[in-house]
Amino acid sequence: xxxxxGVLSITVAATTSIAAVGLLAYSLKxxxxxxxPKISLLTGAFFxxxxxxxxxxxxxxxxxxxxxxxxxxxxxxxxxxxxxxxLQATLFQHGGLSTLGANTLLMSIPALFIxxxxxxxxxxxxxxxxxxAGFLAICGGVLLLAILLLISDxxxxxxxxxxxxxxxxxxxxxxxxxGVLTGFAVKYLYTVxxxxxxxxxx
Amino acid sequence: xxxxxxxxxxxxxGVSAWALSWEARAKLLAVIVFIFGVISLNTASxxxxxxxxxxxxxxxxxxxxxxxxxxxxxxxPFLLLMTVPLLFSSGFPIEIEQVSFASIIILKAVTCMTVxxxxxxxxxxxxxxxxLAHLKVPPIVITILLLSYRYVFLFFDDIQKMQLAARSRFFxxxxxxxxxxxxxxxxxxxxxxxxxxxxxxxxxxxxxxFNGTLRVGNAKQLNRSDIFKTVAxxxxxFALIAVERIxxx
Numbered sequence: 001x002x003x004x005x006g007v008l009s010i011t012v013a014a015t016t017s018i019a020a021v022g023l024l025a026y027s028l029k030x031x032x033x034x035x036x037p038k039i040s041l042l043t044g045a046f047f048x049x050x051x052x053x054x055x056x057x058x059x060x061x062x063x064x065x066x067x068x069x070x071x072x073x074x075x076x077x078x079x080x081x082x083x084x085x086x087l088q089a090t091l092f093q094h095g096g097l098s099t100l101g102a103n104t105l106l107m108s109i110p111a112l113f114i115x116x117x118x119x120x121x122x123x124x125x126x127x128x129x130x131x132x133a134g135f136l137a138i139c140g141g142v143l144l145l146a147i148l149l150l151i152s153d154x155x156x157x158x159x160x161x162x163x164x165x166x167x168x169x170x171x172x173x174x175x176x177x178x179g180v181l182t183g184f185a186v187k188y189l190y191t192v193x194x195x196x197x198x199x200x201x202x
Numbered sequence: 203x204x205x206x207x208x209x210x211x212x213x214x215x216g217v218s219a220w221a222l223s224w225e226a227r228a229k230l231l232a233v234i235v236f237i238f239g240v241i242s243l244n245t246a247s248x249x250x251x252x253x254x255x256x257x258x259x260x261x262x263x264x265x266x267x268x269x270x271x272x273x274x275x276x277x278x279p280f281l282l283l284m285t286v287p288l289l290f291s292s293g294f295p296i297e298i299e300q301v302s303f304a305s306i307i308i309l310k311a312v313t314c315m316t317v318x319x320x321x322x323x324x325x326x327x328x329x330x331x332x333x334l335a336h337l338k339v340p341p342i343v344i345t346i347l348l349l350s351y352r353y354v355f356l357f358f359d360d361i362q363k364m365q366l367a368a369r370s371r372f373f374x375x376x377x378x379x380x381x382x383x384x385x386x387x388x389x390x391x392x393x394x395x396x397x398x399x400x401x402x403x404x405x406x407x408x409x410x411x412f413n414g415t416l417r418v419g420n421a422k423q424l425n426r427s428d429i430f431k432t433v434a435x436x437x438x439x440f441a442l443i444a445v446e447r448i449x450x451x
Contacts, residue, residue, distance in 0.1 A: 004277045004280050010238065036404075037400050041350075044357050048392065054375065065389075091327070092276070097234060097237050098237050155291065156284075159290070161287050161291065163287045170283065181386050184386025184390075185393075187386070
């Protein structure tokens with residue numbers, strides 16, 4: 001998610017910034033020094049993976065990997081997402097400064113939800129888990145964005161071809177694509193390095 | 203995708219001396235306050251004044267119009283998604299109120315982009331990252347940020363080698379189930395590599411007395427000139443907000 005500056009109202013931008021600080025505090029709680037290199041390397045790897053462009057007709061899309069981060073980093077996912085967003089803002093100027101908090105929440109809340117769900121639905125195959133992680137992360141992010149837009153200004157939801165309706169239509173195929181991609185990546189990781197997912201037991 | 207750190211780093215050629223000498227933390231604080239100030243504006247005319255001020259500032263600091271226009275292209279797709287449906291939400295003819303609302307969003311977004319460009323292209327990214335280390339942020343966050351920043355360039359190299367290897371096997375990259383599987387395996391492979399490195403990196407870091415916090419150099423001292431530049435930017439945006447609130451709302 002790269003919500004640009006100016007789209008959200010000052011009230012929403014300020015509130016989400018404060019809420020993101022709270023979420024980061026939760027994510028940082030109990031962190032051990034031996035986790036630091038692992039989180040840093042995984043954040044860097046996720047950031048670079050999210051830059052893989054997949055061509056679709058005349059344009060291309062890139063994965064967001066929020067759900068994947070949730071599965072692998074667990075409660076540290078908001079920290080990885082926050083750092084990833086700062087890197088995106090500084091290296092490529094994607095996203096905004098006033099919306100950094102909102103963007104962090106839009107990706108982190110679904111990631112944490114997926115981490116929680118993955119602990120409940122343990123018996124499903126890695127591909128199915130990965131698919132739902134990727135799919136739900138995008139759907140959750142778009143749903144949260146729609147809520148933030150509506151709180152910012154009701155005009156975002158006005159009319160049949162409203163911003164929110166168009167956004168849902170545009171993101172649905174991307175959510176399916178992200179789901180399939182995450183499904184294959186998780187299946188591969190389960191095959192090659194099954195111990196990786198033991199982070200959930202923290 | 204960028205190839206090296208040099209592809210991303212701004213070269214600072216042509217940036218004015220006064221912009222280069224502006225202390226990074228003072229500059230960051232000025233940018234944060236200015237952006238939140240711009241977001242709180244409510245009228246298109248005042249958003250335009252803020253945009254005008256930011257562009258004049260950027261040109262004064264040595265950034266070119268072409269460079270700024272290229273930056274605006276980055277946010278163009280998202281802005282179009284957010285504003286074009288707004289124009290047609292109440293059908294035809296397009297209402298002036300909708301045009302005004304869409305204009306405010308676009309003006310605020312491009313103003314903030316201009317200000318962010320000033321922040322990121324009037325100093326090196328290394329200087330910017332170092333400045334973050336001297337802010338009152340938990341050291342562990344700064345440590346992870348600085349390490350991730352370093353590792354990103356390592357992984358750029360890895361992923362490009364992987365993509366080259368895939369292309370050399372006639373991998374076209376189009377959307378098919380088989381190709382998505384390959385993309386997924388590429389991502390998985392990158393993560394495995396990063397995990398293998400994590401163990402070695404941790405051992406190397408603990409051997410060098412790493413205790414969760416990276417050592418960074420001393421912060422540059424703020425001087426009167428830095429304070430003046432930062433206060434001047436505060437004054438500009440607060441004056442705009444005050445005039446708008448008192449006389450135009």
